[in-house]
Each structure stands twice: as C-alpha cells, then as structure tokens.
Amino acid sequence: MTPPDASPGHAESPITIEEVRHVAELARLAMSGEELEACRGELASILGHIATINGVNVEGIAPMAHAIDMSNRLSEDVPGESLSIEDVLSNAPAVEDRYIAVPKVLDPGDGA
Amino acid sequence: MSDHGTIADLAARIRTRETTAVAALEACLDSIDRHDGAIASFQCTSADVARARAEAIDRRIDSGEDVGPLAGVPIAIKDNIVTRGEPTTCGSRILEHFQSPYDATVIQRLNDAGAVPFGKTRCDEFAMGSGTEYCAFGPVHNPWDTSRVPGGSSGGSAAAVAAGFCPAALGSDTGGSIRQPASLCGVVGIKPTYGRVSRYGLVSFGPSLDQIGPFARTVEDATLVLQAIAGEDVHDSTTIDTPAEDYLKDLHVPIEGLRIGLPREYIDTGNDDAVNDMVNAAVETYRGLGAEIVDVQLPLTDVGIATYYVIGPAEASSNLARFDGIRYGRRVPPGPGEELFDLYAKSRGEGFGPEVRRRIMLGTYVLSAGYYDAYYKRALQVRRLIRQEFENVFQQCDVLLGPTTPAPAFPIGSISDPLTMYLCDRYTVNANIAGICGISLPAGFADANGCTLPLGLQLQAPALGEGTLLRAARMFEAATNHHARTPELDPAATGS
Numbered sequence: 264m265t266p267p268d269a270s271p272g273h274a275e276s277p278i279t280i281e282e283v284r285h286v287a288e289l290a291r292l293a294m295s296g297e298e299l300e301a302c303r304g305e306l307a308s309i310l311g312h313i314a315t316i317n318g319v320n321v322e323g324i325a326p327m328a329h330a331i332d333m334s335n336r337l338s339e340d341v342p343g344e345s346l347s348i349e350d351v352l353s354n355a356p357a358v359e360d361r362y363i364a365v366p367k368v369l370d371p372g373d374g375a
Numbered sequence: 376m377s378d379h380g381t382i383a384d385l386a387a388r389i390r391t392r393e394t395t396a397v398a399a400l401e402a403c404l405d406s407i408d409r410h411d412g413a414i415a416s417f418q419c420t421s422a423d424v425a426r427a428r429a430e431a432i433d434r435r436i437d438s439g440e441d442v443g444p445l446a447g448v449p450i451a452i453k454d455n456i457v458t459r460g461e462p463t464t465c466g467s468r469i470l471e472h473f474q475s476p477y478d479a480t481v482i483q484r485l486n487d488a489g490a491v492p493f494g495k496t497r498c499d500e501f502a503m504g505s506g507t508e509y510c511a512f513g514p515v516h517n518p519w520d521t522s523r524v525p526g527g528s529s530g531g532s533a534a535a536v537a538a539g540f541c542p543a544a545l546g547s548d549t550g551g552s553i554r555q556p557a558s559l560c561g562v563v564g565i566k567p568t569y570g571r572v573s574r575y576g577l578v579s580f581g582p583s584l585d586q587i588g589p590f591a592r593t594v595e596d597a598t599l600v601l602q603a604i605a606g607e608d609v610h611d612s613t614t615i616d617t618p619a620e621d622y623l624k625d626l627h628v629p630i631e632g633l634r635i636g637l638p639r640e641y642i643d644t645g646n647d648d649a650v651n652d653m654v655n656a657a658v659e660t661y662r663g664l665g666a667e668i669v670d671v672q673l674p675l676t677d678v679g680i681a682t683y684y685v686i687g688p689a690e691a692s693s694n695l696a697r698f699d700g701i702r703y704g705r706r707v708p709p710g711p712g713e714e715l716f717d718l719y720a721k722s723r724g725e726g727f728g729p730e731v732r733r734r735i736m737l738g739t740y741v742l743s744a745g746y747y748d749a750y751y752k753r754a755l756q757v758r759r760l761i762r763q764e765f766e767n768v769f770q771q772c773d774v775l776l777g778p779t780t781p782a783p784a785f786p787i788g789s790i791s792d793p794l795t796m797y798l799c800d801r802y803t804v805n806a807n808i809a810g811i812c813g814i815s816l817p818a819g820f821a822d823a824n825g826c827t828l829p830l831g832l833q834l835q836a837p838a839l840g841e842g843t844l845l846r847a848a849r850m851f852e853a854a855t856n857h858h859a860r861t862p863e864l865d866p867a868a869t870g871s
Contacts, residue, residue: 278740282740283736286736286739286740286743287736288720289739289743290692290723290735290736290739291696291699291716291719291720291723292720292723292724292727292732292735292736293717293720293721293723293724293725294724294732298732302732302733302736305733305793306733306736306737306740308792308793308794309684309737309793309794309797310737310740312680312681312684312794312797313681313684313685313741313750314681315677315678315681316678316681316682316685316753316754316757317753318678319675319678319756319757319760321753321756321757321760324756324759324760325756325759326752326755326756326758326759327755327756327758327759327762328583328755329583329613329810330569330583330584330758330762330807330808330809330810330811330838331568331569331570331613331615331810331838333570333613335612336612336616338609346476346477347476350476350477351476353474353476354472354473354474354476354702354703354704355701355702355703356700356701356703356704356705356706357706363701363702365701365715365718366708366709366714366715366718368714368715
C-alpha cells in the first residue's frame with residue numbers, strides 16, 4: 264500500500280461539522296444533527312483512505328475524465344418521434360393542466 | 376428450480392416448437408413463486424405483459440417467422456434499467472412509484488432478438504453497494520446460503536440466475552456490480568468494454584464508468600445475450616461506433632499459446648486462503664490448456680478504490696441532482712414558512728437512503744471549491760496512469776487473471792463500516808476506471824461453517840478485447856466443471 268502523503272490536499276485534516284452542514288446544503292439534503300455527525304465520521308474515514316492517491320506521482324499527467332478517447336457526436340437536426348406530453352407528465356408529483364405544478368417561488372409583491 | 380438447459384438449447388426447442396415461449400416463461404414464474412420467498416431476488420414480475428410477449432413470439436414462430444437468436448428466452452432485468460409501463464425503482468423510495476414512459480435500448484434489443492424480458496430484480500439503491508443490502512425494499516439472499524449476501528449491486532440478477540429462476544439476467548457494473556455478485560453467486564457475469572453496450576435507459580450513477588452486461592450459467596449463454604445487446608446506439612453518444620464482432624465465432628477455439636498475465640498484486644495476503652488456492656488452481660488449468668503464464672505487475676491496484684471513491688461519487692452527486700421532487704419521484708411539499716429549497720432538501724433527504732446520501736455528500740465535497748484540485752483533478756490524473764498501466768501490461772499478455780473478490784459471500788449485516796464494504800471491490804474497480812472489459816466465472820468453492828460458497832475467477836482484457844476474453848473464459852469452463860454445480864434451494868424455507 265502506498266503511504267499517504269500529508270502535503271497536498273486536505274485529506275488528513277478532520278472534516279468539521281460546519282463543513283458537513285455546508286456540503287449537505289450544497290447537495291440539497293435535509294439531515295438531522297445526528298445524521299450530520301455520523302456523516303462527519305464516515306467522510307473522515309473515507310477521505311483518510313482516499314489520501315492514498317497523494318502518494319502517486321502525477322506530475323505532468325493530464326487529467327482523464329473519460330476512459331475511451333471520444334469526441335462529441337452530433338446528430339442531424341431532424342424532428343423525430345418523441346414522448347407525448349401525457350407520458351412525460353405521468354410521473355410528475357403534481358400537475359396542473361399541461362404543466363408540472365411547483366410551490367410559488369415569487370413573492371406576490373415581486374410579480375406583475 | 377426449473378431446468379432451462381442452455382439458452383441456445385432452449386431457443387432451439389422453442390423455435391422447433393418442441394416447447395413454447397409461454398411454457399418457458401411459466402416455468403420461470405412458477406419457480407419464482409415457489410422459491411423466491413427465501414431469496415427475494417425479484418422486485419416485481421410483469422407476468423401479464425410478458426405472457427402477451429411470449430404468446431406473440433409463439434404465434435410468429437407458428438407462422439414460420441425467424442424471431443431471433445434468443446427466441447422465447449425469459450430474461451430478468453435489473454431494476455435500474457427502464458422498461459416501458461412497468462415500475463423502475465432503482466431500489467429507492469424516491470422512485471417507488473416511477474413507471475418509465477420508454478424502454479431502454481437494451482430492452483428493445485432483447486425484444487428484437489426474440490427474448491422475453493419479464494421482471495425486475497432487486498439491487499442496491501441506485502446501484503451503490505456490494506451486498507444488495509442497501510435496497511430500500513429489503514435485502515436479497517444468496518441462494519447458496521440465505522444468511523449471506525448475493526453481492527451487489529446487481530445481487531438480484533445474480534441470485535435469480537444462480538437459483539435457476541431464469542436462464543439469464545441483465546445487470547449494470549460501475550465498479551464491479553456485475554462481476555462481484557456473479558462471483559459470490561457462482562454464475563457468469565460480463566462487464567463489457569465501456570461504450571460497447573448502450574446506456575440509454577440505464578438510470579445513471581457514474582456515466583463514465585457504467586456499463587450494462589449479462590449474467591448467465593455458462594460463458595456461451597452470457598455471450599449470446601451480450602451479442603444481442605452490444606453495438607452503437609444513436610441515443611447514447613458514448614457508444615463505440617464500430618460494429619460488435621461475432622463473439623460466438625471463435626468461442627470454442629483452443630487457447631494454446633495465449634499469454635495469460637498473473638499480476639502479483641492479485642495474490643494477496645488479504646485474500647482468503649481459499650481464494651488464493653482457487654487462483655493457483657486456475658493457473659494450473661490454463662497451463663494444462665497450453666496457455667503461457669506471464670508474471671506481471673499492476674502496482675496501482677492498491678489505489679483503485681481511493682481513485683474510484685472520488686470519481687464515482689463526484690459523478691453520482693452531479694447525476695442524482697435530477698431527483699429534486701419536481702418532475703418525477705417522491706415530493707415532500709414545503710411546510711408553512713418553508714421555501715422551494717426545503718422541498719428539494721426534504722424530498723431528497725427522505726427519499727434517498729443512507730449509502731446514497733453518503734456518496735452524494737462525498738461527491739459534493741470532493742467537487743466543492745477548495746477541494747476540487749486536491750481530490751477530483753488528482754483522481755483523474757491517477758485514472759490516466761491506471762489506464763496506462765493496463766496498456767503496458769497488455770503488451771506483455773493477452774488476458775489478465777485473478778480473483779474477482781478477496782473473499783466469498785459475507786453474512787448479511789456483518790459489514791457496517793462503509794470503507795470495509797468499499798474494499799470488497801478492490802479487484803474490480805480498475806476495469807471501470809480504465810474502460811476495459813472483464814468477466815467473472817465460477818472457479819471453485821470455499822467451505823464456511825459447513826456451507827459451500829462459490830468463488831469467482833476474474834479475467835480482464837483490453838478495450839474491445841471481448842472475443843479473446845470470452846474464448847479464454849469458455850476454454851476454462853470446458854476444462855473444469857464448477858459451473859455445473861448449483862445450489863440446493865431449501866424447500867422448507869420457500870414462501871408463497
């Protein structure tokens with residue numbers, strides 16, 4: 264096993280509860296105080312293991328997001344069959360007419 | 376348990392009207408009815424839709440039509456692959472009532488080949504897990520010992536084939552989710568080269584890693600299913616645009632002179648003794664077949680899990696943002712004084728289970744400002760090195776050999792630490808990171824407290840090396856008899 268290298272990255276520093284709360288907010292995940300605390304311990308342990316990648320010399324290596332070399336493939340701009348509105352709306356939790364219903368996002372005072 | 380025979384044999388008997396597609400389907404449904412109570416491999420079966428499909432195939436055969444190589448063969452589908460008008464839950468409460476308005480490309484291709492997709496198998500929630508314990512609707516049990524896991528995340532598909540409920544099933548493999556359960560259930564499982572099989576209609580987890588592949592009892596059966604689903608798809612721009620080769624053509628050609636690489640990192644002191652013994656025996660089998668065994672090194676094997684648990688969760692956290700309680704899935708409406716943010720956060724917080732939340736948190740963290748370079752960018756650099764390491768090793772050998780997993784199936788509930796669970800996949804993740812193909816096939820058994828548990832041999836080949844991979848697997852199978860042994864289902868424990 265490659266020994267972790269403490270210099271780059273933050274993996275060795277324990278993740279704080281404030282950081283966990285911030286990440287949960289970014290991820291749009293409602294979690295209780297207990298759940299956040301449990302998550303903090305688990306993340307610290309996993310990040311500790313992830314730190315083993317700091318032992319790999321990556322100098323001059325280009326990042327590779329995709330295993331197979333490929334570029335964008337474009338298709339002809341020709342209308343074809345698509346799903347019906349009824350099909351698309353069939354899984355929506357709330358529907359009004361031909362639209363997906365969502366809670367009001369504008370204050371009545373903001374609008375027209 | 377029903378005895379379907381091989382897929383080629385079953386399809387031939389259906390084609391010649393010795394039996395019918397309907398009879399083959401009924402045998403599966405009956406066997407599930409009698410035995411799946413103790414195994415819980417199926418989330419649901421769509422008996423009526425499947426019967427109509429099977430009847431149509433029988434009618435077409437009656438009228439002299441060639442319905443395809445999988446004529447009337449019933450195939451189970453992992454519950455993260457969408458099937459029109461049927462539930463696709465992904466093992467998650469957030470999609471408990473979701474019904475897809477379209478079929479995945481692989482479903483269309485199975486239908487085109489004459490197969491009968493007939494039910495959805497349980498999986499870890501959004502395919503995240505190594506034991507199918509993280510399914511929101513209950514765990515799947517290993518047919519060899521129902522107190523143990525079948526592996527994961529495609530545990531339902533592996534268990535269904537091992538139990539003899541159906542001759543084949545589809546799964547998906549992001550870091551080992553086909554090969555690892557195939558190993559733990561004693562069946563064949565193929566992870567094709569990245570881009571060989573369309574992902575259109577596979578609920579995305581890690582789109583640069585995910586591949587759909589088959590489970591079956593034998594290499595030839597799995598190959599027949601792979602052949603039907605492989606190939607370019609206009610709906611998935613990451614599919615490879617060269618046609619899939621004919622995998623069956625050279626499947627039975629002897630492998631004399633084939634160079635089989637044995638990475639020293641794969642025979643590890645961390646493996647169960649029975650696993651190392653199985654690998655050594657496989658090496659001898661291959662020597663007996665005239666293969667040349669080459670000692671090779673893959674030192675980056677050790678950083679595979681660390682690399683994977685940056686890339687996989689990063690992609691998952693981005694992908695699963697679509698489950699926001701707006702367009703589909705579970706919605707928890709905001710309470711008085713709450714805002715849209717609360718709708719998102721509560722729908723997701725209550726809809727996702729603990730492992731999915733953990734990976735979204737991890738992925739969000741490694742992509743967040745200040746950490747991106749240290750984690751995500753660095754993992755992508757290591758990813759390139761892992762691919763280069765495979766490319767170099769494949770200059771010295773044609774196929775790599777090793778164990779699929781470090782140990783046989785573990786008892787349900789015995790692993791509570793997430794990191795320990797992740798390390799179950801140490802031999803499988805790098806194939807996904809590098810995009811190469813791999814297979815797990817039955818290669819021996821271990822005794823654990825009086826139970827007989829199957830062990831899987833993993834072979835890996837370069838990208839688009841399926842032909843050589845499958846031939847090497849088939850020749851091993853022909854020289855051994857591990858695949859012929861099946862679990863005895865306990866009649867006392869069967870439900871319904």
